[in-house]
Amino acid sequence: MSHSPTQSTSFLHPTSPHPNVYPQLILLGDSITQLSTLTLTARLSEWYSRRLDVINRGFSGYTAPMGHEVLQQFFPADSVPSQTVPRVQLMTIFFGANDACVPGHPQHVPLQRYIASLKDMICHPALKLHDTQVILITPPPVDEYQLGGRDRTAEHTAKYAHAALQVGRECNLPVLDLWTVFMRRAGWTEGSTSALAGSKDAPRSEVLGELLEDGLHLATEGYEVVFCELVKVIEQELPEQTPKRLPMVFPDWKDKLGIQP
Template identity: 65%
Template sequence: MSRSPARDHPARPLGPSSPHPTTYPQFILFGDSITQFSSQVLFASLAEWYSRRLDVVNRGFSGYTAPMGYDILRQFFPSAPSPATSRIQLMTIFFGANDACLPGHPQHVPLAEYQRALRAIISFPGVELHQTECLLITPPPVDEWQLGSSERTAEHTARYAAACREVGREMGLPVLDLWTIFMSKAGWQEGSTGPLIGSKDAARNEVLGKLLNDGLHLTVQGYNLLYEALVRVIRDHLPDHLPEKLPYIFPDWKDKLGIPG
């Protein structure tokens, strides 16, 4: 007969309750459907990597553009740190895939407005009060061969990736250039001429097709590349926020039981 886990150790008297529960700092993944659908790979991998140190929170909103994201930011981002609220330590900002819809589509956002919205998110007062480290992610390329409609093109999306990179340079933020990572995997090189990979004016690209499951959203392989790139960016640009540099929020079990070593 198995013993009850509650009887394995002598009961200890409980100390006085804290007026506020202990909160974990948070790593917010903020973006559109590519973020929302990341739970099985990107979100899970980050949660494992930061286990016991940060809570990874998925704030992905399918169909949202950067201006729509800014509009709801104040509704979930704490205005200031307090004992009762978590400090937002890290945040990825991953918009552009919907903003890059062609003019005339309801989700289309002009380039200048897209950049203004990214700047507004980065400059949000709560972000400054929490001293949140923000990291921009460019929209990935699209594969017109897989898309079921003509509301996006490879060339148009490339302009939004470039605009995202420009905001990162301007504001001194690290940028995870997912567009270039995917395109380089597919054989694209800087300065290439001719039709862009992903365009129907170019030959269908099998590598890009394996990274995007419908021409827009990421496959498991695509999310794995995104996770690996995010780890590299944090190591290179935000080394103080690596898991090994962050303390456990609650002590190790040996420390809890007073076991030396």
């Protein structure tokens, strides 16, 4: 999905005809994204200051099929980057927490449809038009002790996290495997046959209690982990997309005044 700039995308270069249109990083997801305005969104905005506009497009309660539907509405396929239409340079796709509701719940999305919807978003013509680099984020684990009800289970959510990771591998995309990151912090090891942390079949996890605010949504500490891990993914797999490798949209003040270093 990642493409190298060509002459057809010369608007990316600071000497292009439209050098003062900020490229964008869009955070697309459900309520976990929507509620990140003061945490993840703010940290990324600071990190990419003067280089990318960070746009929060989180939709509370949405599933991956709903995400694909709304993507086509706010990101139409004919939106050619121009002097007035900024290029969407990066996009995170972060769905699955609602899709993973147990069958019978109104938000439940069958696993294969969830997978297909992720691929539909990744392959959307608008993203190809903008040469958008996608980063997938898997749904985090849930904590059944905090949730109380049985709408979501640790085991069922794990299937959707693993599916999102597999989609990323099949599509050759960088993936922030948030499920594994949280679970390892909670003491889980790959290949373990023990009950999953977060399940009521396992002892209550103090770590998940700190990372999750209510068993589903992230606490401030959880968002801090997402930011640090996302930065790590970008630095390791997309070094050309780090702030130090991206030009400022407007010149430094010393350049404006002609001051030599």
